[in-house]
Amino acid sequence: MSDITCTINDKSVTVPRGTTILTAAAMLGIDIPTFCHDPELSRYGGCRICVVEVKGWGQLPASCVTEVREGMEVYTESEKVLEARRTILELLLANHPDDCLTCEKTGACRLQEYAYRYGVRKGAFPGACHAYPVEADNPFIMRDMNKCILCGKCVRVCSEVVGRSVIDFSFRGFHAKVATPLDSGLLNAGCVFCGSCVEVCPVGALTEKQRIGKGRPWELDSVTTTCPYCGVGCQINLLVKEGRVVGANAAGHGVNGRHLCVKGRYGHGFIHHPERLTNPLVRKNGQLHEVTWEEAIQEVVRRFGRIKQEYGGQAIGVLASARITNEENYLLNKLARLVLGTNHIDHCARL
Amino acid sequence: MINLMDNCCSKCTHSPATPCSNYVLCRTAGPFCHTDKGCEEKRKNHINNVRVPSGGNYQQIIVCGGTGCTSSGSARLVDSLKEAVNEAGLSDRVAVKRTGCHGFCENGPIVHIKPEGIFYTRVKPADARDIVNHLADGQIVERLVYRDAAGNSYPHFHEIPFYAGQTLILLTNCGHIDPEQISDYVAVGGYRSLVKVLQHMTPEQVIEEIQLSGLRGRGGAGFPTGKKWAAARRAAREIKYIICNADEGDPGAFMDRSLLEGDPHSVLEGMIIAGFAVGSHQGYIYCRAEYPLAIKRLKSAIQQARQWGLLGKNILNSGFDFDIDLKEGAGAFVCGEGTALQASIEGLRGMPRVKPPRSTEKGLWEKPTVLNNVETLANVPLIIQMGAEEYRKLGTEQSPGTKIFALSGSLVNPGLVEVPMGKTLREIIFGTGGGIRDGKAFKAVQLGGPSGGCLAEQHLDLPVDFDSLSSVGATIGSGGMVVMDEGACMVDVARFFLAFTQKESCGKCTPCREGTKRMLEILERMCRGEATLDDLADLERLCRVVKNTSLCGLGQACPNPVLSTLQYFREEYMAHIVEKRCPAGVCAELVRYRIDENLCRGCGLCLKNCPVQAIRGQRKQPHAIDDSRCIKCGVCLSKCKFKAVVRS
Numbered sequence: 001m002s003d004i005t006c007t008i009n010d011k012s013v014t015v016p017r018g019t020t021i022l023t024a025a026a027m028l029g030i031d032i033p034t035f036c037h038d039p040e041l042s043r044y045g046g047c048r049i050c051v052v053e054v055k056g057w058g059q060l061p062a063s064c065v066t067e068v069r070e071g072m073e074v075y076t077e078s079e080k081v082l083e084a085r086r087t088i089l090e091l092l093l094a095n096h097p098d099d100c101l102t103c104e105k106t107g108a109c110r111l112q113e114y115a116y117r118y119g120v121r122k123g124a125f126p127g128a129c130h131a132y133p134v135e136a137d138n139p140f141i142m143r144d145m146n147k148c149i150l151c152g153k154c155v156r157v158c159s160e161v162v163g164r165s166v167i168d169f170s171f172r173g174f175h176a177k178v179a180t181p182l183d184s185g186l187l188n189a190g191c192v193f194c195g196s197c198v199e200v201c202p203v204g205a206l207t208e209k210q211r212i213g214k215g216r217p218w219e220l221d222s223v224t225t226t227c228p229y230c231g232v233g234c235q236i237n238l239l240v241k242e243g244r245v246v247g248a249n250a251a252g253h254g255v256n257g258r259h260l261c262v263k264g265r266y267g268h269g270f271i272h273h274p275e276r277l278t279n280p281l282v283r284k285n286g287q288l289h290e291v292t293w294e295e296a297i298q299e300v301v302r303r304f305g306r307i308k309q310e311y312g313g314q315a316i317g318v319l320a321s322a323r324i325t326n327e328e329n330y331l332l333n334k335l336a337r338l339v340l341g342t343n344h345i346d347h348c349a350r351l
Numbered sequence: 352m353i354n355l356m357d358n359c360c361s362k363c364t365h366s367p368a369t370p371c372s373n374y375v376l377c378r379t380a381g382p383f384c385h386t387d388k389g390c391e392e393k394r395k396n397h398i399n400n401v402r403v404p405s406g407g408n409y410q411q412i413i414v415c416g417g418t419g420c421t422s423s424g425s426a427r428l429v430d431s432l433k434e435a436v437n438e439a440g441l442s443d444r445v446a447v448k449r450t451g452c453h454g455f456c457e458n459g460p461i462v463h464i465k466p467e468g469i470f471y472t473r474v475k476p477a478d479a480r481d482i483v484n485h486l487a488d489g490q491i492v493e494r495l496v497y498r499d500a501a502g503n504s505y506p507h508f509h510e511i512p513f514y515a516g517q518t519l520i521l522l523t524n525c526g527h528i529d530p531e532q533i534s535d536y537v538a539v540g541g542y543r544s545l546v547k548v549l550q551h552m553t554p555e556q557v558i559e560e561i562q563l564s565g566l567r568g569r570g571g572a573g574f575p576t577g578k579k580w581a582a583a584r585r586a587a588r589e590i591k592y593i594i595c596n597a598d599e600g601d602p603g604a605f606m607d608r609s610l611l612e613g614d615p616h617s618v619l620e621g622m623i624i625a626g627f628a629v630g631s632h633q634g635y636i637y638c639r640a641e642y643p644l645a646i647k648r649l650k651s652a653i654q655q656a657r658q659w660g661l662l663g664k665n666i667l668n669s670g671f672d673f674d675i676d677l678k679e680g681a682g683a684f685v686c687g688e689g690t691a692l693q694a695s696i697e698g699l700r701g702m703p704r705v706k707p708p709r710s711t712e713k714g715l716w717e718k719p720t721v722l723n724n725v726e727t728l729a730n731v732p733l734i735i736q737m738g739a740e741e742y743r744k745l746g747t748e749q750s751p752g753t754k755i756f757a758l759s760g761s762l763v764n765p766g767l768v769e770v771p772m773g774k775t776l777r778e779i780i781f782g783t784g785g786g787i788r789d790g791k792a793f794k795a796v797q798l799g800g801p802s803g804g805c806l807a808e809q810h811l812d813l814p815v816d817f818d819s820l821s822s823v824g825a826t827i828g829s830g831g832m833v834v835m836d837e838g839a840c841m842v843d844v845a846r847f848f849l850a851f852t853q854k855e856s857c858g859k860c861t862p863c864r865e866g867t868k869r870m871l872e873i874l875e876r877m878c879r880g881e882a883t884l885d886d887l888a889d890l891e892r893l894c895r896v897v898k899n900t901s902l903c904g905l906g907q908a909c910p911n912p913v914l915s916t917l918q919y920f921r922e923e924y925m926a927h928i929v930e931k932r933c934p935a936g937v938c939a940e941l942v943r944y945r946i947d948e949n950l951c952r953g954c955g956l957c958l959k960n961c962p963v964q965a966i967r968g969q970r971k972q973p974h975a976i977d978d979s980r981c982i983k984c985g986v987c988l989s990k991c992k993f994k995a996v997v998r999s
Contacts, residue, residue: 045705046859048900059907060899065705080899084862087896091865125889127872150858169700169858172683174868176858 006072021052021063021074032076033085033114035202036151037064040258041160047151049088049114053078060084082118089115090124095174096203097129097146098122105204107217111149128174138186140193140209140266145177148205154178154197161259166191195265199249199258210266214246215239224251227264231325232256234264245271304340313341320347355397355534356659359390367660372550372668374660375542378534400446401528401538405466410445410486412436413463415526417452417612418605418644420459424476425449428460431479439483451525451613454767455513458497463508463526470508471495499785500763513764516783518745518753521729522769525613530648533655536616542661544735548624549669557628558584561731563739565751570596570687570724571799571828572904573750573817576731579721582711583629586719591631593622594715594722597638597645598692600684601800602851604831606755607725609767611638611645614729615652619675621728623666624735626673629721634675637692640682649677684801684855688903689714689722691857702857703903724829726755746772750816754827760796760834761788770815777811780834791836795920799828801848801855802908804915805841824915826908840937841920842927846874848912852905863906866897870913877924878938880931887928891917936998939983943999946987948973950995957987957996 005014008025015024020043025032035047045065052063055073060081063074075081092111100106115121135143152169155178159165166189170179180189198206220239227234235254239247248268250258270276280296281288291299307315318336320329329347336345355378358365362385365371377383379398382390403411414420414429432447453461458472462482471482474495481492496506505511528535536542548557562577583591595618599607611618622634638646653675656662664672678696685691686701693715695701714720730752734742743751750772756779759765763785770779776796780786787793795805804825806813813819820827835844853867873890876882894910894917901907917924926932933941946957946966953971965981968974973995976987988996 043705045902046861048861048902051900058899062705062900062902067707083892084896084900087866087892088861088900091861091869094869095865125869125872127869149861150864152859169702172858173854173856174858174864176856176864 004068004070004072006068006070006074008074009076015068017067019068021054021061021066021068021072022050024068025052025063025074025076030076032063033110033117034064035110035149036153038153038156038200041153041156041200044152044156047088047149049085051081051084051088052076053081085114086118086120089118089120092149093120093122094125094127095129096122096149097144099147099204103147103204104207104212105147109204110202130177132177135185136209138191138193140195140262141186141191141198142207142209142212143186144205144207145179146205147203148178149203150176150178151202152178153200153202154206157196157200162192162194162196164190164192164194167197193262193266194260195262196259208247208266210269211239211247215241220246227260228323229261229263229267230322231329233325234260236260236264238268308341314344316340316342317344318342318346320345322348354532355394355538356655359393360385360387362387363390365660367657367663370660370665370668372546374667375537375546378537379540397534398538401535403465407466408444410467411465412445412447412482412486413465413526414447414449415451415453415459415461415463416449416530417454417456417459417525417609419452419456420461421644423459425460427476428462428474428479431476432462432482435479435483436486438480439487441483441486445483445486448529450527451530452609452767453526454522454609454769455511455764456766457764461526462495468508469506470497470511472497512785513766513768513783516774516778517769518771519769520733520745520753521610521617521726521755522613522767524617525609528614530613530615531651533616533652533659533661536614540736541616541732542620544732545620545623545661546667547735548627549667549671554584554628554630557624557735560739561628561734564734564742565739565749566727566730566734566742567750567817568724569726569730569754569829571802571826573827576723576727579711579723580625580628582709583631583719583721586712588719590633590716590718591629592715592718592720593625593629593631593634594692594696594720595622595634595636595725595728596687596689596692596722597636597642597649597725598680598687599639599642599725599829600687600855601802601829601831603757603759603797603833604800604829605757606767606830608642608645610725610729610755611642612648615645615648616656617729617732618725619652619656619662621723621731622675623662623673624731625721625723625728627671629719631721632672632674634673635678635696635715636675637678637680637686637696639680639686646677646679653677683857684851685857685903685905688905691903692722693720700857702859703905705902726830747814747816749818754815754830756815756830756832758784758832758834760832761791761836761838762786762834763788772816773814775812775814776806779815779832780811784834787834787836789836791838793834794837794839795835795841795844795916797833797835797844797848797912798831799826799911800831801852802826802904802911803828803831804911805835805844805919806915807919809919824911824918826911838935838937840878840933840935841916841923842874842877842933843935843937845913845916846871846878849874849909852909856905856909860900860902860906862897863901863903863909866893866901867906867909869893870897870910874913877927878933879940880927880933880938882928884928887924942983943978944976944981944983944985944987945997945999946974946976947995947997950993952993952995954992956990956992960986960990962986 003014004017011028013024013028022032032050034050036044043065045062050063051060053075130146132145167178220241222237224237227236234256235251236248237251238245250260252258279290282291282299320332336342365374373383412432414425429449436442436445460474462471462474485492491506496504498504558580566576567573662674680686683701686695688703689710691701691703710720710722746752753769753771755769768783795807797805806825849871853871856863858864870893873886894914898910926934936942951973958966963980963982965977966974
């Protein structure tokens with residue numbers, strides 16, 4: 001594969017053949033705005049916010065899908081480009097609720113960011129605006145299609161990464177929208193609520209129900225940890241505000257990258273639950289009493305010892321948890337066979 | 352009746368399993384493998400039945416079975432004619448046949464008597480007996496003969512001005528053969544180009560011939576067909592596809608439909624030749640479901656071609672395999688765009704993707720694919736038959752060949768016409784089309800549907816070819832030609848086309864989805880007299896951005912109707928914006944109806960017909976229109992016998 005040399009904003013760059021203008025520009029430190037582009041998803045080229053001017057070309061190509069050619073002269077912020085970008089932003093804002101004050105996405109919204117960057121305000125094109133009902137008929141995801149800019153990232157992540165394909169484009173023209181089959185809602189469409197669509201949504205169209213009103217993006221601390229559920233060991237960021245976990249998202253690295261399952265992403269209600277067990281309890285005279293770990297383990301040793309003595313080790317059965325790692329399962333197997341002296345060991349094989 | 356395609360006797364062994372390379376020629380000029388006067392006679396009889404040579408006793412009553420004539424009752428007419436022929440005892444020498452479209456749809460149902468070439472228009476089932484009498488005694492039925500506005504009558508097909516200006520090479524079979532009989536197509540020379548290609552040419556030679564012919568895609572873009580084929584041939588992949596784009600969606604265009612309905616085998620033959628040239632073994636025809644008759648005839652054509660071994664394995668013992676499947680569209684205009692069409696065949700939502708890669712590198716199922724329009728493919732057998740040199744004698748240097756246009760709008764003779772490329776708009780509109788209806792003045796012609804532009808009087812002497820039209824901001828498009836008279840409002844026309852593209856936008860890219868909506872809203876405001884000069888500036892900016900940044904051809908070309916009307920009819924836009932006036936009197940909100948008291952006799956006809964009771968007045972006293980109630984329907988104007996109702 002030969003290399004290609006081109007210029008972007010009069011700066012020369014040499015990149016491998018097949019590199020897009022967007023990537024080549026990034027190598028020069030030039031930031032081109034994008035809505036629908038995602039390196040993990042197939043090339044789409046739909047939002048057109050990333051259009052650039054190429055000398056000698058009539059059209060303004062989308063830089064996320066146009067590969068550089070030898071000698072190409074690209075301008076990422078020319079007058080023509082700025083007019084197009086501003087117009088596209090005006091068009092998107094013309095059909096977008098004026099809701100930034102209370103929108104969950106404020107501060108992390110690409111539409112907001114680019115409107116600010118290019119000095120675009122709502123109001124350039126008065127006219128029809130969508131008035132879809134907000135879809136919240138499931139426990140996890142809130143879909144407000146009035147805020148959707150139809151970048152199609154949710155559609156692609158659902159089909160290309162998660163492999164569920166529960167959403168796709170429906171209807172035409174101004175009425176085009178992302179929907180489940182027959183608009184029947186996520187619950188009926190076989191959604192597994194992994195939340196990957198929420199993760200990739202650049203605007204406030206997809207938000208997490210649990211996080212509504214729980215904190216602005218800039219108020220949250222992010223604490224990277226390992227998901228407490230299965231043994232896969234997904235890396236998650238716990239989002240913490242004033243000492244309380246208000247949500248979680250994928251850490252973007254580790255085995256899981258940007259993806260999580262429903263439990264890893266949404267199953268953190270137990271952390272601050274009033275009934276959560278924080279100390280070992282031992283039942284004495286029919287009543288549970290808080291004890292120390294030392295005391296609790298001694299109790300377990302004593303009771304298992306008695307059973308083994310009276311009935312033999314085979315009287316004890318061991319059930320391993322899927323939440324623990326392979327190594328821990330191995331140790332449990334040793335404990336069962338060598339210490340407890342039983343062959344009855346199995347795995348619950350579910351989360 | 353024995354089918355020409357069936358084996359003549361036990362000595363003929365052709366079948367799809369044991370194909371004979373001489374099969375097609377043998378059917379018309381044979382038999383070759385054995386000598387039998389009887390078999391030879393059978394062939395001659397059949398060919399005479401189809402070609403109807405003059406001088407013989409045999410006559411044919413051709414009834415047009417195109418969609419236009421079918422909807423004006425040609426199916427019933429066929430029954431009546433057959434009945435009348437039987438009653439007259441002429442069934443042994445007179446046949447009644449239903450064919451494809453004659454193009455002269457305005458005057459349908461059409462009946463054409465062969466071999467004399469007598470041409471009857473607007474025929475009703477009740478006329479059947481008179482027509483049969485004509486065949487018996489030679490007396491032409493004068494009242495059914497075509498007459499022009501001046502009253503001149505034209506009994507013969509070739510004399511009618513509508514046909515006299517045309518060069519029928521693609522449409523020659525439409526209106527002459529039975530499209531549901533493969534034997535008719537073979538009898539008039541069909542599938543001979545395929546034989547020539549399979550027996551005497553290499554794929555490279557076929558591509559060279561098409562390249563030499565200068566054939567350019569008839570779907571609108573005018574891309575050189577040979578170049579496209581050569582690119583697909585070069586792609587080193589085992590599986591390749593040929594797609595026939597029959598998703599003809601432009602409002603007012605019906606060229607492809609008529610070809611498929613009238614001569615489906617010419618398209619199949621073109622596809623097989625394309626398959627041979629690029630090394631493909633599978634073709635798809637993507638036809639819109641709104642064309643039920645075309646689909647029916649394609650299905651029957653594919654089935655018959657398979658039955659006699661012209662599609663399938665080892666075609667005519669050449670070792671070449673090719674088959675065709677039909678895919679019905681689901682009614683999306685955008686599926687006429689190549690990549691959206693391919694997505695639709697794959698079972699996905701019909702949305703265009705970014706090019707490159709071009710379809711010839713990665714098309715259907717990511718395999719190299721040649722996508723040609725119906726009319727382009729129908730040209731292929733012709734070019735092979737005539738030779739590129741002969742073909743180039745038609746049309747212009749850069750746009751050789753003919754082009755079929757669907758003429759519609761305010762014309763005397765709307766219909767389907769085939770003319771050599773390079774004819775002027777004036778020749779087509781005022782010659783073949785017969786000029787503007789009702790003695791009105793020409794105002795504009797809209798070419799190429801929602802992607803095309805509107806041209807004005809100053810362009811009438813422009814030659815119609817790919818390059819001349821694009822130089823003035825129009826496009827040949829797929830061949831729709833909507834002619835408008837002085838009564839048309841160009842702002843309203845632009846609004847109409849924008850409403851169409853907005854509705855048909857797939858929604859993938861922002862400028863097309865959102866931009867066309869705002870353009871449409873501005874145009875609607877103009878038509879209501881609510882627009883400002885700022886709106887006009889916004890409209891022009893939106894046109895620019897939508898054109899420059901849309902993903903596919905639909906979006907990139909959809910501002911054309913606005914841009915061209917703004918360029919050539921700007922004063923009309925200004926009248927709507929500044930004076931709040933629609934000069935053509937089309938935009939309802941800008942029109943006011945009033946009654947001239949001096950002319951009104953108080954007859955009450957307008958009052959009686961007004962659907963919203965907006966007219967008041969005593970009998971024999973001048974009436975008046977209540978503006979607050981009037982819905983500007985114009986009924987009063989059309990009903991008034993004293994010209995007392997005035998539109999301003």
